[in-house]
Amino acid sequence: xxxxxxxxxxxxxxxxxxxxxxxxxxxxxxxxxxxxxxxxxxxxxxxxxxxxxxxxxxxxxxxxxxxxxxxxxxxxxxxxxxxxxxxxxxxxxxxxxxxxxxxxxxxxxxxxxxxxxxxxxxxxxxxxxxxxxxxxxxxxxxxxxxxxxxxxxxxxxxxxxxxxxxxxxxxxxxxxxxxxxxxxxxxxxxxxxxxxxxxxxxxxxxxxxxxxxxxxxxxxxxxxxxxxxxxxxxxxxxxxxxxxxxxxxxxxxxxxxxxxxxxxxxxxxxxxxxxxxxxxxxxxxxxxxxxxxxxxxxxxxxxxxxxxxxxxxxxxxxxxxxxxxxxxxxxxxxxxxxxxxxxxxxxxxxxxxxxxxxxxxxxxxxxxxxxxxxxxxxxxxxxxxxxxxxxxxxxxxxxxxxxxxxxxxxxxxxxxxxxxxxxxxxxxxxxxxxxxxxxxxxxxxxx
Numbered sequence: 460x461x462x463x464x465x466x467x468x469x470x471x472x473x474x475x476x477x478x479x480x481x482x483x484x485x486x487x488x489x490x491x492x493x494x495x496x497x498x499x500x501x502x503x504x505x506x507x508x509x510x511x512x513x514x515x516x517x518x519x520x521x522x523x524x525x526x527x528x529x530x531x532x533x534x535x536x537x538x539x540x541x542x543x544x545x546x547x548x549x550x551x552x553x554x555x556x557x558x559x560x561x562x563x564x565x566x567x568x569x570x571x572x573x574x575x576x577x578x579x580x581x582x583x584x585x586x587x588x589x590x591x592x593x594x595x596x597x598x599x600x601x602x603x604x605x606x607x608x609x610x611x612x613x614x615x616x617x618x619x620x621x622x623x624x625x626x627x628x629x630x631x632x633x634x635x636x637x638x639x640x641x642x643x644x645x646x647x648x649x650x651x652x653x654x655x656x657x658x659x660x661x662x663x664x665x666x667x668x669x670x671x672x673x674x675x676x677x678x679x680x681x682x683x684x685x686x687x688x689x690x691x692x693x694x695x696x697x698x699x700x701x702x703x704x705x706x707x708x709x710x711x712x713x714x715x716x717x718x719x720x721x722x723x724x725x726x727x728x729x730x731x732x733x734x735x736x737x738x739x740x741x742x743x744x745x746x747x748x749x750x751x752x753x754x755x756x757x758x759x760x761x762x763x764x765x766x767x768x769x770x771x772x773x774x775x776x777x778x779x780x781x782x783x784x785x786x787x788x789x790x791x792x793x794x795x796x797x798x799x800x801x802x803x804x805x806x807x808x809x810x811x812x813x814x815x816x817x818x819x820x821x822x823x824x825x826x827x828x829x830x831x832x833x834x835x836x837x838x839x840x841x842x843x844x845x846x847x848x849x850x851x852x853x854x855x856x857x858x859x860x861x862x863x864x865x866x867x868x869x870x871x872x873x874x875x876x877x878x879x880x881x882x883x884x885x886x887x888x889x890x891x892x893x894x895x896x897x898x899x900x901x902x903x904x905x906x
Contacts, residue, residue, distance in 0.1 A: 491667065494627065498634050498671035501615060502678030505608045505638045510682070512585065512607060513643060516600060519593035524772045538764035541595055541757040541771045548594035549753025552815060553746040555587045563587030564606050567819040568734035568812035571602055571858060575632035581610035587816040595775030597756055597807045598817020601643055608639025630671055638675035647676030649870060653863045699786045703843050703875035711839015712848075712882050719834055719845070720852035720886035723827045724893035727856035730805045730823070732901065734812025741814045752814035759807035766803075767796045774804045777817070778825030785825075789832050789842050797833035801826050819857050827853025847872055847879040848886035856894050861887035 486492075523544060528536045555563040561580025564587055576584055588603035612635025613628060633654070641650035654672050658665060741748040757775070764771035773781045781800075785792060792800075808822045831849030835842045847868050854864035865887045869876040876883070 486667070486670075494630065494671055495674055497616065497631070498675040499678050501612050501631070501635060502638045502675035502680075503682050504615065505611050505635050505675065506642060506679030506682035508607060508611055509604055509639050509642045509679070512589070512604070513600060516589055516592055519589065520776065523593050524595070524770075524776070535770045536764075536772055538761050538771055541760035541764075541775045542754070543757075544594045544775070545596065545753045545757030545760070546750070548591040548596050548815075549750035551590045551594075552587055552596075552753065553749045555583050555590075556749055556816075557746050559583035559586070563816045564603060566734075566738050566813060567598055567602055567815075567817055568731060568738050571605065571819065575613060575629070575636070576606040576610040578610055578614040581607065581614070584610070584816075591753075591815065592777070592817055595757070595760060595772065596753065596815045596817060597760075597775060597777065597804065597811045597822050598815060598819065599777035599779070599821030601640055601818030601820055603817065604639040604643055605636035608635035608637070609633070611635055612638075630668060633668065634671045634675045637672040638679040641676040641680060644867065647673060647680055649863060649867050650676050652866045653858075653860060656860045656862050699783060699846075699871045699873065703786060703846070703872060704841070709839060709841065709844070711837075712841065712844040713885070715834065715837050715840040716831075716844060716848045716882050716886060717889050719831055720848055720889040721893045723830050723849060723852040724856040724890040725897065726801070726805055726826065726830065727823050727853055728894055728897045730809035730826075731812065731857070733806070733809030737810050737813025739813070749814050752810050755810050756807040756815070759803045759810070763799055763803035767799050769796060774800060774807060777821045778804075779821055782821075782825050782828055785828060785832060786846055789835065789846075792832070794833050794836070797829045801829040801833070804829070820854060823853045823857040824850050825853075827851075827856075843872070843875050844879055844882055847876065847883050851883045851886045852890040855887040855890040859891065859894065861891045864890075 524536055524540075528534075528540065552563065559580075559582065561576060561583045564576070564580075564584040565574070584603055584606045588600060592598065592600060592603075609632040612631045616628070616631050637647075637650045637654055640653070641647045644650060651669060651673050654669055655665065658668055737752060741752065760771045760775035763769070763774040804822060805826045808819075808826065811817070811822075812819060827849035828846055829849070831845040831852075832842065834840060835845040850871060851864050851868040854867055855861045858864060861884075865880075865883045868883045868887075869880060872879060
């Protein structure tokens, strides 16, 4: 029978009892209760700021890719449209990266959130996102949203007593970024799972960190949803149509799905490697090389449109709307167009990861979904299972968080996820294992 390691005479349940007592003391502490109240209040301004940020970004995107082409006589953007748009994006981003505090935010190749953004760096992050994301820099709004949330949270508590405590500031910054990312992911659940998985801690510390994040995310979601219904503004959140066909587990789904998950993980890993090389290249002569990388992203999007005859917006934008269209009408996409979308977008995404500013998740999810749906015609592999494993494998490969990615895929599929959970989980496991193997090989090669 096991005993307490520090006291052999202690009963076996001494450690759990001690942990429970410590957790109870933490949760009932007056300072912690004030932190929970502060988190609930912080969710309101963070959600308001995120709502107007995302709504404005979506309206500017509509202007660039729909209204302006129609104004000059095109029913959709011509194939060359990304070239001037991305050149302008590079010219606007270069001075922000080189001259403003914080450089417009962290490079997306270094991860999703990055360190907390202080109030001084917040204007650069907002400007970089609003001026370049609508122009088609491939990246998504999730990383700027997290930076906006953490920056606003730190700004709100800067003059409070808690604002001078480094530990409290870290919790508040994490709370703000979690409330912000929950708005674009459709609710607090995925954001909470992300906190649990990314924190790498357990027990009382995890619970103490999670509760403020959940509180701020829940109050923020209420405000975000209410403003969306009241104003009628679209925010372009990551959603899938509810008409996806349901299907139960089938041996063919696993026979084809698990190798497909590995293939998607390889493709996403190669894109991230390109991003690291681009980041090293843009570390010197940053301004002109940022412009060059933006133009290269435009060339990829224009090449996709030229080869397929489809809209270049499908390759240039972050991917939320294209993913919804892909899921709603997969039969309208030839296999060649899906493969061209995956290759051109992955190449553009890799270049953007190391040079531009934005989030890495949404574009990678579209790449994974395009690869999987291109193979949905294989014997025994259905459309819904292909979409599910593509989303899960791609999100896992770029975040390294298999549980978060599986939950995201299941929530996106909605009722169609019934019966797909085993495939989603196994695809996430395969993707994280393949990613780790490839990362280890790269480290060994460098060594």
